[in-house]
Amino acid sequence: MDYMVNSLILECPLFRNARRDELTPILNQMQLQPRSFEKGRLVALRGDRVEGLKLLLRGSLSAEIPSPSGKVLKVETLTAPCTVAGPLAFAAENYLPVQLTGLEDGLLLSIPEKQSLVLLSSQPEILKAYLGDCGNKINFLSEKIRLFQFHSLSQKIAHYLLGLVEKQKSSQIRLPMTMETLSDLFGVARPSLSRSLGNLVDQGTLERRGKEFFIPDLEGLREMLED
Amino acid sequence: MDYMVNSLILECPLFRNARRDELTPILNQMQLQPRSFEKGRLVALRGDRVEGLKLLLRGSLSAEIPSPSGKVLKVETLTAPCTVAGPLAFAAENYLPVQLTGLEDGLLLSIPEKQSLVLLSSQPEILKAYLGDCGNKINFLSEKIRLFQFHSLSQKIAHYLLGLVEKQKSSQIRLPMTMETLSDLFGVARPSLSRSLGNLVDQGTLERRGKEFFIPDLEGLREMLED
Numbered sequence: 001m002d003y004m005v006n007s008l009i010l011e012c013p014l015f016r017n018a019r020r021d022e023l024t025p026i027l028n029q030m031q032l033q034p035r036s037f038e039k040g041r042l043v044a045l046r047g048d049r050v051e052g053l054k055l056l057l058r059g060s061l062s063a064e065i066p067s068p069s070g071k072v073l074k075v076e077t078l079t080a081p082c083t084v085a086g087p088l089a090f091a092a093e094n095y096l097p098v099q100l101t102g103l104e105d106g107l108l109l110s111i112p113e114k115q116s117l118v119l120l121s122s123q124p125e126i127l128k129a130y131l132g133d134c135g136n137k138i139n140f141l142s143e144k145i146r147l148f149q150f151h152s153l154s155q156k157i158a159h160y161l162l163g164l165v166e167k168q169k170s171s172q173i174r175l176p177m178t179m180e181t182l183s184d185l186f187g188v189a190r191p192s193l194s195r196s197l198g199n200l201v202d203q204g205t206l207e208r209r210g211k212e213f214f215i216p217d218l219e220g221l222r223e224m225l226e227d
Numbered sequence: 228m229d230y231m232v233n234s235l236i237l238e239c240p241l242f243r244n245a246r247r248d249e250l251t252p253i254l255n256q257m258q259l260q261p262r263s264f265e266k267g268r269l270v271a272l273r274g275d276r277v278e279g280l281k282l283l284l285r286g287s288l289s290a291e292i293p294s295p296s297g298k299v300l301k302v303e304t305l306t307a308p309c310t311v312a313g314p315l316a317f318a319a320e321n322y323l324p325v326q327l328t329g330l331e332d333g334l335l336l337s338i339p340e341k342q343s344l345v346l347l348s349s350q351p352e353i354l355k356a357y358l359g360d361c362g363n364k365i366n367f368l369s370e371k372i373r374l375f376q377f378h379s380l381s382q383k384i385a386h387y388l389l390g391l392v393e394k395q396k397s398s399q400i401r402l403p404m405t406m407e408t409l410s411d412l413f414g415v416a417r418p419s420l421s422r423s424l425g426n427l428v429d430q431g432t433l434e435r436r437g438k439e440f441f442i443p444d445l446e447g448l449r450e451m452l453e454d
Contacts, residue, residue, distance in 0.1 A: 047393060090355060091362025093403060095394050097369065117355060121348035128317060128344060134361040135318025141368035142324065148375050166274060167322050176320060 005034060008057040009109065011081040014133075017125035026122055034109035037102045044100040051094065052116040054084035059106015063098040072099075076184075080106060087134050089113065144185055150225070153196045156186050158224040161206075165215060172214045232261060235284040236336065238308040241360075244352040253349055261336035264329045271327040278321065279343040281311035286333015290325040299326075307333060314361050316340065371412055377452070380423045383413050385451040388433075392442060399441045 006027045010020055034057055037043045043061060061078045075098050078084060088094055090113075111119065120127050143163075147156045164173040175182065183193045200206040205221060207214040215221060233254045237247055261284055264270045270288060288305045302325050305311055315321055317340075338346065347354050370390075374383045391400040402409065410420045427433040432448060434441040442448060 086365065087358045087362040088365065089362065090358035091366050092359065093366055093394065094362070113355075114351070117351040120358075121351065121354055124341070124344040124348065127348055127354075128340075131314045131317035131347075131361075132319065134358075134365070135314040135316065135321070138313065138315065138361070138364055138368065139318050139320055141365065141372065144372055145368065148372075167320065 005032060005057070005109070008034075008081065008107070009055060011057075012055050012083065013081065014053075014055075014083055014129050015126060016129060018123050018129075019125070022123060023126075026119065030111070030115050030119075032109055032111060032115075034107040036107050037105070039102045039104050041102045042099060043102055043108060044096055046096060046099045048096045049094055050085045050089040050096055051110075052089050052113040053111040053119070054089070055109045055111070056080045056082050056084050057107040057109055060103040061100045061106065061108075062103050063100055065098055077103065083130075083133065084108070086137055087130075089116070140181075140185065144187070147186065153186060153188055153192065154200070155224055157193075157196055157200065158221045160185070161213070161215060162218070162221055162225075165218065171216075171218060172209065172212055174212045232259060232284070232336070235261075235308065235334070236282060238284075239282050239310065240308065241280075241282075241310055241356050242353060243356060245350050245356075246352070249350065250353075253346065257338070257342050257346075259336055259338060259342075261334040263334050264332065266329045266331050268329045269326060270329055270335060271323055273323060273326045275323045276321055277312045277316040277323055278337075279316050279340040280338040280346070281316070282336045282338070283307045283309050283311050284334040284336055287330040288327045288333065288335075289330050290327055292325055304330065310357075310360065311335070313364060314357075316343070367408075367412065371414070374413065380413060380415055380419065381427070382451055384420075384423055384427065385448045387412070388440070388442060389445070389448055389452075392445065398443075398445060399436065399439050401439045 006024060009015070009027060009032070010018075010023065015023065034055075037059070039059075046066060056078055058080045060080065061084070063075045063078060065073045065075060067073065078100075084100070085096060088096070120130055143160070147159060150156045150159055161173065164175070165171060168174070177185070179190055179193065183190045186193060188196075197206065201208060205215070205217060205224075207216060233251060236242070236254060236259070237245075237250065242250065261282075264286070266286075273293060283305055285307045287307065288311070290302045290305060292300045292302060294300065305327075311327070312323060315323070347357055370387070374386060377383045377386055388400065391402070392398060395401070404412070406417055406420065410417045413420060415423075424433065428435060432442070432444060432451075434443060
């Protein structure tokens with residue numbers, strides 16, 4: 001059993017660059033026991049305290065916000081293997097902002113805080129991966145806030161693309177996230193995003209070049225922000 | 228010189244719970260050299276890459292966003308001792324989102340990534356403090372995004388207070404942040420926030436009890452969200 005649990009833990013992206021031979025004895029000593037959950041069952045409540053790392057080892061979970069009327073607003077789907085709730089466990093207000101419901105049967109592992117810190121400190125590669133995820137999350141949320149100043153989706157896209165041009169120092173840019181994540185960033189459904197990008201291509205403001213985009217007329221994009 | 232630098236480093240909140248006797252030999256070995264800066268001078272440009280921990284050891288910095296027109300939008304003041312830029316250094320897009328200008332003469336220390344990871348891993352108390360700051364930042368940004376769904380300031384406040392009631396499981400709540408941070412959360416100037424809270428007190432929706440607030444009529448607060 002322990003052997004299987006440890007090999008599932010090692011599948012998590014958090015350990016993608018870790019040296020397994022050094023990690024295995026640490027995990028063996030911790031004797032971690034995941035909790036199994038069934039499809040359709042509530043696994044954690046909104047407001048539950050998170051104390052330490054949570055790893056989804058198998059199956060998938062729906063992260064949802066329940067409303068007083070009984071309706072449920074789905075926030076995201078978590079699919080194993082992955083980390084759940086990020087560094088929230090270490091925040092002063094360490095409450096889970098969503099409830100978790102099983103979408104498929106699965107296994108969820110909660111690692112107590114003390115052991116989580118030991119695990120994260122055990123190899124610089126693990127800590128770097130974890131802090132990278134934190135940094136990416138903060139970047140994503142900050143960008144989402146910056147985009148609130150624009151009302152239309154095309155302005156949001158223009159602002160975002162100009163930011164990429166500035167960062168990548170080129171008019172030919174690569175999108176650093178999936179279309180799924182990008183629609184979440186803009187707060188729209190995926191088809192709306194595709195349509196809006198399609199319009200920019202039709203107008204000649206944007207050119208698709210394989211996996212990248214080329215912007216022939218930066219000035220045109222800047223003018224869109226002034227409306 | 229090194230002795231002075233190390234004692235300034237130990238002043239940083241990041242090391243507030245650290246065992247100094249264990250930290251000092253590690254710092255001595257690292258031979259870190261801070262860079263001094265003068266009042267009024269640009270210390271870092273927007274778009275500069277951040278690679279590792281940045282600690283402001285002395286003085287203060289203004290974090291600003293320059294606009295193409297040459298105007299500068301001030302984002303925040305950083306006062307020593309503090310950490311600059313958080314876990315951004317570890318993100319896939321590790322660009323500084325602001326420029327940094329000296330408000331007073333000071334000392335800024337950049338710790339290379341490898342040494343930063345050694346430092347953070349050296350004691351669970353240090354890692355816990357750092358991850359706590361990351362978690363708090365993520366909570367703050369997420370809450371700010373949730374509040375965008377409300378148009379008026381009083382609705383934002385009502386939503387926020389109801390969230391605190393839920394988390395603290397009591398109608399008597401304590402505000403977990405300063406008025407300064409709270410006005411940033413709501414995206415308003417501090418006097419507007421004080422005025423709006425004052426109105427809620429005048430209406431009888433809110434009662435001040437020393438450092439805490441009591442909400443006599445939760446239903447009234449909930450109704451404010453429905454307008």
